[in-house]
Amino acid sequence: MDKLGVGRENGDLIRIFPVKPSSPSSFTILRLFVLLIVFIFIFNFYSRSILEDEENLNLRLPSQDSVSKQLPQKLSSEKLWEAPFSDGLHPCVHPTSRYQANQGGDHxxxxxxxxxxxxxxxxxxxxxxxxxxxxxxxxxxxxxxxxxxxxxxxxxxxxxxxxxxxxxxxxxxxxxxxxxxxxxxxxxxxxxxxxxxxxxxxxxxxxxxxxxxxxxxxxxxxxxxxxxxxxxxxxxxxxxxxxLRFSPSIETLGKKLIERLRSHAGKYISLHLRYEKDMLAFSGCTYGLSETESQDLTLLREKTNHWKVKKINSTEQRVAGLCPLTPKEVGIFLKALGYPSSTLIYIAAGEIYGGKTHLSDLTCRFPNLIFKEMIASEEELKTYMNHASQMAALDYMICVESDVFIPTHSGNMARAVEGHRRFLGHRKTITPDRKGLVQVFDKLESGQLEEGPTLRHLVQHLHHKRQGGPRNREGAPDGIRGRARFKAEESFYQNPYPECICASKHHQHE
Known part of the structure; x- marks a missing residue:
């Protein structure tokens, strides 16, 4: 720009402001004025973005005062363990009066x-x-x-x-x-x-x-x-x-293990900790893992033929709530729910990826972790070693009978156990809101939130309706069309209400 207040663009002269000789002082004031305008624009833009982000999170953090008014500092022991209210509901699987006995058939x-x-x-x-x-x-x-x-x-x-x-x-x-x-x-x-x-x-x-x-x-x-x-x-x-009752040997050992857990602490949580190599590789979830571990999982996914999706964005998976909770996240979650560090937790899982290294993030908060190898002798388990489905059957029995069941991912076992517990009287099943929890954990990670009353309020608020209480089976989300909606519906075996759970004897035999 020259003294005439004229700029050049592609060789053409462009008048920018009225031509006036400007002293150094007036030029400095003008620059400061322009900078101020730019600063105000940037401030307004980012303020609006921050507000929009907060609205999208649906996690308006309450003040410390409001938290202390809304929630007691600690939930009572009875509240921590009690099953959801389901008065009058009971299993009903008898055929209706229209049902005819099996006729056989030569097919x-x-x-x-x-x-x-x-x-x-x-x-x-x-x-x-x-x-x-x-x-x-x-x-x-x-x-x-x-x-x-x-x-x-x-x-x-x-x-x-x-x-x-x-x-x-x-x-x-x-x-x-x-x-x-x-x-x-x-x-x-x-x-x-x-x-x-x-x-x-x-x-x-x-x-x-x-x-x-x-x-x-x-x-x-x-x-x-x-x-x-x-x-x-x-x-x-x-x-x-x-x-589909388990074999007599599995039933006998499963009942023994449940009795041993009860004699140890009376009440226990069964935690289906899906932090196993196959689950992490299949889901593409690498949050909290080393570069070497991430590459190990990627290699397994690429080598497994029937896993169709080979390239997965781990960050997107986690933000969408599609990753199993890490052991560290489970520890924070359980503590925020109000469970004391002395709580007995049975780990229903195969080999935890990374072993004690990753598990230590959970044991530092809840040291009373129990694996089946700790309550069953080598001799008792010898028959089932190298038979993953038989070992899983033992886990299944222990999970169905636990006081509280918590799955860290919504896989086949999590859905089956939840449905069985609903069928048996809506036993307490806490299903983590993984998508909501990711936002909470990220606030902890960034220092915007600390473990304490506010965190407890957020986590308990997210889960006060996720305790396994009676509800109708969920249909497909809005917007899903065609055959895809069938897959998107909640599994019948995850929630067999109302067909197999009745409120009265009239409905049982209709």
Missing amino acids: YITVRSNGGLNQMRTGIADMVAVSRMMNATLVIPELDKRSFWQDKSIFSDIFDEDHFIDSLKGDVRIIKKLPPDLVSVPRARKHFTSWGSLGYYEEMTKLWEEYQVIHVAKSDSRLANNDLPLDIQRLRCRALYHA
Whole structure:
């Protein structure tokens, strides 16, 4: 810019302000004035952004005074352990008056159940219902031996096979093996659609015109969560909660371990700590891990063929609430809920990734952590070693019977245990709001928040309706269309209310 108050742009002269000779002092004042305008603009812009961020968080931090007025400094012991109010509700799985006894049938369904223990359990319950709808005899399913856990167990190693067959004889005919004369006949090999309805399976009965045996390659998620006949929904509950009892040896040891936990402390929390290598690799969650550990998990994900998503943004996963809580986060969470450091916590999990290094962030707050190896002898566990599904069955029993159950991720076991506890009387199940907690933990990390009354208020406020109390099953979120909505609905096995949980005897037999 020259003395004429004219600037040049692309060779053309542009008048910027009226031409006047300016003294050094007036030029300095002008510069200060421009800087002031810029500063005010930046201040307003960032103030608005900060306010918008605070609104989006939905975590308006209360003052220390308001916190002390709203909450007692410590919750009473009774409040910490008591189950949600569910007066009058009770399990109801009896067939309705319209239900007809099993008619048998000369058609057969063979099944290969896929996944880990609880994925197989719910899949088997689904296949019982499918066999009923298709008027077929169910052959005892073959269990998955190719999953991440490489468990070679057969059905009778995990479940009481005779009890399973006998308890469902009024619903479905079940046999241990296909009749010899049918072993070599051609079978219809079928991938039944996910989230199938009654109409779909009635359509599938056309297969009987050409085949006597149908082989089902996958058992998980074969049935819709909703809009099935009441008797089919109750049959699913009878199959899962009554018929699929664990083998006598697992049942006996599981009850012993529960008694030992009770004799040690009376009450205990079961914590499904999904901080295991497979879970972290599958979800792509690396928060709090070293660079070497992160690369180790990425390598495992890339090498696992059936894990379809190979590139995952760990930060985005965590912010969306899709990562399991870390041991450190669990410790902060439990303390904020009000549980004392002396609380007995049973860890239901496989090997924790990073071992004692990562676990120490939890044990420093809650030293009374118990693993099954601490309450069972080497001799007692010898039979189950190297059989992940059998070990998971022991964990499942201990979790169902605990005073409080807390899952750190919403996987198959977490959903199955929550549903079973609801079925048995809405036992206390605290489901962490992982998306909300990430925002709280980040405030702690940045120094905007400290452990104390404000943190307790935030965490307890986030979870006062996440204690396992009675509620209707949730549908798909708004905006999801087509078949995707079926997958987005809450699992029937996570919340079998109202079909399998009744408020009166009239509803039980309707």
